[in-house]
Amino acid sequence: MSKSIDLVAGAGLRDKTRKSRLPARLDFLQSASGLFLALFMWAHMIFVSSILLGKDAMYTITKMFEGYYVFGKSYPGLVSCVVAVVFFVFIVHAGLALRKFPINYRQYKLFRGHMKMMQHEDTSLWFVQVYTGFAMFFLGSVHLYIMLTHPDKIGPYASADRVWSDLMWPLYILLLLAVEFHGGVGLYRLAVKWGWLEGKNPNETRKKLKKAKWGITIVLLTLGFLSLAAYIKIGIAHSDQVGERYTPAGVEQPHQ
């Protein structure tokens, strides 16, 4: 009898002393998935804003992602593969972030109280992350599911029809605001947390990082809203021919 109690007691004590590395590993995973998504969004903004260079430019980018210039034929399924990877990382990142959300209203009130009392910008930025992250649970999932299931419906007319005639523009306005603030603050917090670019004077670096963060966020928001305005303008003009696909002059209309 006593031997088994010792064993259990011993085991308990032994486990007690060794600090679990799991939280640190999960933090690293959250940072890595966040970095991947933030860099993906920079690329995404470049591709989506190609509409500002004209319909032919956006058509070319779309065909490129469908493998047309490699295989001589379009495979929209390739886009679904990319979306599936991004959606998986998006869900993992959101799941890991749940660990940092206030677990009940009392804790939420406590955090809010601290934020008001401390008047510390980095603490307030944490709340920006919680609110924008929460919003993207829903807004981002809608967009990603549509892209996953309708990869063949991307293009100058198809995207514009979705934005205007399918009424996606209100969702895109909210998603654009959420993703650009979340991505900007996220990259800033990663740089501070992991000490990137720290240099000899961390406070000075932090000020510069904050300026860079706001600069990048303003550039991406401007590009995003200009692109959205371009898709809306094309969508309004095309609202009588919804479903018609865009093809550049001299390129044969794909068979419907």
Ligand code: HEM
């Ligand atoms: C591989 C995954 C993705 C693909 C293929 C994709 C594709 C597209 C395309 C083609 C558009 C143009 C409008 C349309 O066709 O409806 C668009 C717009 C947009 N996407 Fe994505 N997207 C992806 C992931 C994401 C993610 C993860 C987010 C944010 C969480 C996001 C946020 C947006 C926003 C805010 C717009 C509006 C564009 C703007 O305001 O300029 N996208 N996306």
